[in-house]
Each structure stands twice: as structure tokens, then as C-alpha cells.
Amino acid sequence: MEKVTIPSLSRRSFIRTSALAGGGILIGFNLFQSCKPKVAPATDISQLNYNDFNAFIKIADNGMVTIFSPNPEIGQGVKTAMPMLIAEELDVAWKNVQVSQGALDTKNYTRQVAGGSQSIRQGWEPLRQTGATARQMLINAAAVKWGVDPAQCKTNEGIITNTNGDSLGYGEVVKEAAMLEIPENIELKDPKNFKIIGKEVPNVDVDKIITGQSLYGIDYKEEGMVYASVLRPPAFGKKIKDFDTDAAKKVSGVLAVHKFGDKIAVLAKDTWSAMQGKKALKVTWAVDTKLENTEDHDKILLNLLNGKDFETMRADGDVKKAFTNADTIIERVYESPFLPHNCMEPMNFFADVTDDHIRLVGPIQTPAGTARRVAELLDRAPEDVSVDMTRMGGGFGRRLYGDFALEAAEISNIAKKPIKLVYSREDDMSAGIYRPAIKYKISAAIKDGKLTGYHLKEAAINSNMYGLIPNFFPAGAIENYQVDVAKYDSNITIGAWRAPYTNFLAFAEQSFFDELAEEMKVDRVQLRLDLLQKVKGTTDERIEYSPERLETVIKTAVAKSNWGKTPAGTYQGFSAYYCHNTHVAEVADVVLENNKPVVKKVVCVVDCGIVVNPLGARNQVEGGVIDGIGHAMYGDLTFADGKPEHKNFDTYRLIRMNEAPIVETHFIESDMAPTGLGEPTLPPAGAAVANAIKAATGLRLMSQPFIKQLENKEVLL
Numbered sequence: 001m002e003k004v005t006i007p008s009l010s011r012r013s014f015i016r017t018s019a020l021a022g023g024g025i026l027i028g029f030n031l032f033q034s035c036k037p038k039v040a041p042a043t044d045i046s047q048l049n050y051n052d053f054n055a056f057i058k059i060a061d062n063g064m065v066t067i068f069s070p071n072p073e074i075g076q077g078v079k080t081a082m083p084m085l086i087a088e089e090l091d092v093a094w095k096n097v098q099v100s101q102g103a104l105d106t107k108n109y110t111r112q113v114a115g116g117s118q119s120i121r122q123g124w125e126p127l128r129q130t131g132a133t134a135r136q137m138l139i140n141a142a143a144v145k146w147g148v149d150p151a152q153c154k155t156n157e158g159i160i161t162n163t164n165g166d167s168l169g170y171g172e173v174v175k176e177a178a179m180l181e182i183p184e185n186i187e188l189k190d191p192k193n194f195k196i197i198g199k200e201v202p203n204v205d206v207d208k209i210i211t212g213q214s215l216y217g218i219d220y221k222e223e224g225m226v227y228a229s230v231l232r233p234p235a236f237g238k239k240i241k242d243f244d245t246d247a248a249k250k251v252s253g254v255l256a257v258h259k260f261g262d263k264i265a266v267l268a269k270d271t272w273s274a275m276q277g278k279k280a281l282k283v284t285w286a287v288d289t290k291l292e293n294t295e296d297h298d299k300i301l302l303n304l305l306n307g308k309d310f311e312t313m314r315a316d317g318d319v320k321k322a323f324t325n326a327d328t329i330i331e332r333v334y335e336s337p338f339l340p341h342n343c344m345e346p347m348n349f350f351a352d353v354t355d356d357h358i359r360l361v362g363p364i365q366t367p368a369g370t371a372r373r374v375a376e377l378l379d380r381a382p383e384d385v386s387v388d389m390t391r392m393g394g395g396f397g398r399r400l401y402g403d404f405a406l407e408a409a410e411i412s413n414i415a416k417k418p419i420k421l422v423y424s425r426e427d428d429m430s431a432g433i434y435r436p437a438i439k440y441k442i443s444a445a446i447k448d449g450k451l452t453g454y455h456l457k458e459a460a461i462n463s464n465m466y467g468l469i470p471n472f473f474p475a476g477a478i479e480n481y482q483v484d485v486a487k488y489d490s491n492i493t494i495g496a497w498r499a500p501y502t503n504f505l506a507f508a509e510q511s512f513f514d515e516l517a518e519e520m521k522v523d524r525v526q527l528r529l530d531l532l533q534k535v536k537g538t539t540d541e542r543i544e545y546s547p548e549r550l551e552t553v554i555k556t557a558v559a560k561s562n563w564g565k566t567p568a569g570t571y572q573g574f575s576a577y578y579c580h581n582t583h584v585a586e587v588a589d590v591v592l593e594n595n596k597p598v599v600k601k602v603v604c605v606v607d608c609g610i611v612v613n614p615l616g617a618r619n620q621v622e623g624g625v626i627d628g629i630g631h632a633m634y635g636d637l638t639f640a641d642g643k644p645e646h647k648n649f650d651t652y653r654l655i656r657m658n659e660a661p662i663v664e665t666h667f668i669e670s671d672m673a674p675t676g677l678g679e680p681t682l683p684p685a686g687a688a689v690a691n692a693i694k695a696a697t698g699l700r701l702m703s704q705p706f707i708k709q710l711e712n713k714e715v716l717l
Helices: 078-090 119-146 170-177 206-210 271-280 294-306 319-324 367-377 403-415 425-430 505-520 524-533 547-560 614-634 683-697 706-711
Strands: 050-052 057-060 065-069 097-101 153-156 159-162 167-169 226-231 238-244 254-260 263-268 282-287 311-316 328-336 348-353 358-362 385-389 419-422 438-447 450-461 480-488 571-579 582-593 596-607 662-667
Touching: 057 119, 057 170, 065 078, 078 097, 078 119, 119 153, 119 159, 119 170, 159 170, 167 170, 226 271, 226 403, 254 271, 254 403, 263 271, 263 403, 294 328, 294 438, 294 450, 294 480, 319 438, 319 450, 319 480, 328 505, 348 403, 358 367, 358 403, 367 385, 367 403, 403 419, 438 505, 450 505, 505 524, 505 571, 505 683, 524 547, 524 571, 547 571, 547 582, 547 596, 547 662, 571 683, 582 683, 596 614, 596 683, 614 662, 614 683, 614 706, 683 706
Parallel strands: 065 097, 226 419, 358 385, 450 480, 596 662
Antiparallel strands: 050 057, 057 065, 153 159, 159 167, 226 263, 238 282, 254 263, 311 480, 328 438, 348 358, 348 419, 438 450, 571 582, 582 596
């Protein structure tokens, strides 16, 4: 059944520190209000006297509060949502809160990572405890001033009152409060008393984003820094044999050229000069390892699927016997290509390596891990490295891997200068870390009209167990159930891509369940519901999903989508999936326009527990659905002789604005702790669309991108 692990709040989280002293920054100026007459100027908080309350909170003498968001902001909204958790329990008015990005601080913060849709889930109780503990300390300080029992005091939006009618603002007692002992056994609010959590709060950076102010890593600059562009091997499996830098050094603006490993860095006064200098480099490349082709991968993965070199991840019952005794066996193979991340903001990082310190600034999902790797690379003590995080223009897993930060640090160390490394789009796509190519073979045994056996096999490039989750649905629902994995080791770098493990598996399995329903001549939704009944009450602790919660999102999606009752010419596809601790069901509406399927609408029902910020949550849901549809329909990265064949958006197809469907979002009301939201709506989207296209055209899509299979059918040209 579903497991939720919440880290406890350590006392050291409240260690007072002067490292955060020095004022704050104003975030949240309203662009549209600025157009109105007689608008009061925004508070200049740089002039306020702030007191460090703990690593998360600073309170000024006028009651203004700065809350530091510890985790990297990648567009998932944590820079808004995480401070909301603190502000709720601190009991301050959100209008009096300023938000600032916290720097890497391994002493006072835990899990400063953006990945796995875990930031809010992991921070739910610790961050609320942070706010509640600070609130109690403020109450205790006021009680001392008044000479009353703290139990006689209460707070409301930054004001403390007692039963005698006295009142004090937080700013009036913050100095005294910061000197008090940290209280134990703090009681958190009942969700029914929330004032901020559950309310729609605009992104704290929205005004800076839409007015083009400096927020992102690519915006960051310092006096005296130089820009770097790096030439890397043009294909996986090549290395430098010989090179000539003379022409590059003659390019106007180029300052220096440095080789490091099998890469060459060009330093210049601006990015244009650095990139032009890189183009002028003359390099002879030697083949170091096998240069692979997409066609090779296709054959290799098929051979793996049909071979015997598998690792069994889960085996229930006797799958072999179930298939031997079956009346009918259904077997299908589903396949997906490599995919790049294609963040809107290409990889970049600032590094200043000196004898005394290594200072890093930029967009990174794993600041602590990156700082550690830089220290190891340069043979320095970990405490020599600091990381300041900027907002990220997309990540989707790519910025989990700090390779670009390591490059920046190594170049700065060689050049003895502060440098800003900037990737071009071509650099980003050709030197990336990709979602691996995967094939799934799914087999089912049917006996006397019932599903008696299920066997799922995965063959993946490089990553064993990368795409296979053995304890998600339908684990536990089928008596004879087995999952196996095999991998092929390649020199092509792979890694996490939005909704790792499930982004393609959900399409394969949920498409397969529709095929099963057709073969068994049963309702496709009811087939899933019937299987879930078998999991209810299970004592199998390996099962990670909740059958009850999955059943609820399925039934709600059926009701909200008008399932089976749409007008003639509208075809529907259904999909339901659990991942990142969240249960999702989606229904896609497809129509035929000029004999081509067009996705018009997706109804998405989500059970993610308590929704902290509905406005931000809807953005995540809609973005995940559209991203899932776009990549299922169009995403494709192929290789020829180890070289990516798509280097920019002129050849790499993304979903376009006029192709994005309406996404209608429904959240299941809940008083349970929040779960992941940045990724769970992506995996079911491809299957919902594929199942709708099957209903519209009769064509069963077995591989991604769908466009290839669709364009091969004359009826759809």
C-alpha cells in the first residue's frame, strides 16, 4: 500500500545564523497595479532592520517577513509553495511576506534538490514545523514582556494578543524571541483552519519574469568575468586526435583557448565571440569506442526482449503455468526513442575558482551533489565550495547532472578567471543526457474469460530498471505476475527525463489494458476497476499505490469527462496511472480534421492530497499533460555513427501552441499530506491520446512518436 515518509524537523534547523544577514530583496511588485494612479510605492525592505530568526525566516521591525525558499526553483512553483507552508504556521499575512531563494546550506536545510516531485511532499511537515515553532517563540517572548502565561496569547496575521486586550506585532518581539529556547512538541494547524494553504497565490517571481528582469542563470554576470564556449566531441565514442587553435584566437573578442580532457574551451569577452571562436577551431577526431546507430539500438533491444538475460524484479504465482494453461495469449511490443530535455534556457553556469574559495552560481537541481563533485574534481575541501541558486528556465531532469557546472569550475581553475559557461542550443542537444530508448514486451494470459497471467519485460539502453516499476498497478491485482529487465551498455549518456521510469511505461501498459478489454469483450474502464478490487485490503507491503485512491480518480474522470456520451465525431481515450506518490486519471477527446486526429481536450483528475497552491498546481497539471502529449506525438532523437541527428528546433519537432488541447483539471478534495505534482500527469497523457486515436481511426499505436505511425497510413495523410 502507499507509503509516506516524512522527515522530522531537527533542532539544528533553528540554529541562528548571521550568514543570511544583510537585508532582503523586493519580489512581487504587481505590474498591472503599477498602471493605476495613486499606487503606494512598494516597501523598500533594504532599509528595514531585519533580525535573523532562523535559517528560513527573517522578521523586520515593522513586521515584514522574508522567507527563504530552500529548494531549487525549476518552474514547479516551490519558491512560492514552500514559503506558503512556513507562512501558514507562522501566521502572517501573505501580503507582508517577501520570498528569497535560499543558497546551498547543508547545515540548516535538508534535501535541497529539485527532482522526483518530492519537494512539497518532503517539506510538508518540516516547513510547517519551522513556521509553527517560530510562531510559538514569538508568543513566548510577548508573554514574557506582559508577564502572562503563553497559553493566554494568540496570533493573527503577525499580531500577538492576550486575554487582557494587549497586542504586539511580531517585529516588536523578534529580537527577544530569537534568544529563547526552542520549544518542543509544537502543535500544527488543523487543515480546516488554513488561511494561506489552499488559496491561489501568484508565483512570487511572476512580475520579474514578465518584465524580463534578471532571475535566471543565463542572466547572471559579474564585473570582470569572461564568457566560455566549449567544443565537445561531435559523436559519442570520439576523442581529440589533433587540434589547431590559431584561427580561433584570431576571432575578434576571443581572449584565450584552453584544452581540458577531450574538450576545448574558448574564452571571450561575450558569448557571440566565444561561440564564433569555437567554430573556428580545427580539430581532428579519432574513434575511441563504437559509434552507434539508431538502427543498431532497435535490433539490440529486440534481441534483448527475445533473449534470456533478464533480471526478475518481481514474480508472483506461476506465470509460466498461467500461460501454458491459457485459452488466449496476447503479446505486444511497445517502443520509444531517445529524447533530449530541450530546456528553454540552455545549460550555463558561473564559476570563480580562487586559492581561497570556489564560488558557483547558476541553475542546478542538485546543488549539494554538484558542490561535492566540484570539490572532488579540483581536489579541494567541500567547505571551500559555495553554490548560489538561480531560477531555472526548465530542467525536466537535465539539471540534476551538474556536468556543465563542473566544466565551468574546471575552466575557471585553468584560466584563473571568473567565467560564465554558456551552451548553445546545438551544444545542449548534442552533448546532452537523454531519456534512454526503451522497448517493452507485455504478455497476458486469458483463461475462461479472465486475466490469469501478466508478464512485462523491459529492454533499455544503459539503465537497468530505468523504466520499470514492479510494484505499481497492476502489481497485486493479478495472481500470476512477473516483471523482468535487461539492458544494453552504450556510450550514449542517459539519465532522468521528466517522470523517470513512468513517462513511457504508462503509455505501454495503459494501451495494453485497452487491448485486453477489447480481446476479453469487457468495458475498458470496468476492467481496471475490477482489478483494483483485488488489491483492496492487501497486506502486501510492496504495493505502492492505493487502490481506493486510484479507483476514485478513475470514477471521477469518467463522470467529469462525460465518458461514452460525447457527440458524434468526438472519440475518447482513457488512461489512469500512479507515480510520484500521486494518482491520476485522464480522458482525451479526439476529433478528425482533414482525416487527421486532433486532440481537442483532456480531462485530468488528480489525487495529490492537500493542494497547497491551486493556481500553481493547475499550471503543473496542464503543463504535464501537454508535455506528455507533445513528446508522445512528436519527440524523436536519432543517432547516426554516434552523432545526434537533431541539433535544433528546425529538425526536432515539439508540440506547437495551436496543437495544445484544453486541459480541464479536477483535484480530489483531501486532508491527506501533499504528494508529487510536477510529473504525475505526464505519463498517462500519451496512452489517453493513443486510445482515443484508436477509437477514431482503428489504428493501434505501438511506438512513439505517434506521428511516424500516423504518417505511414494513407487514410491519415
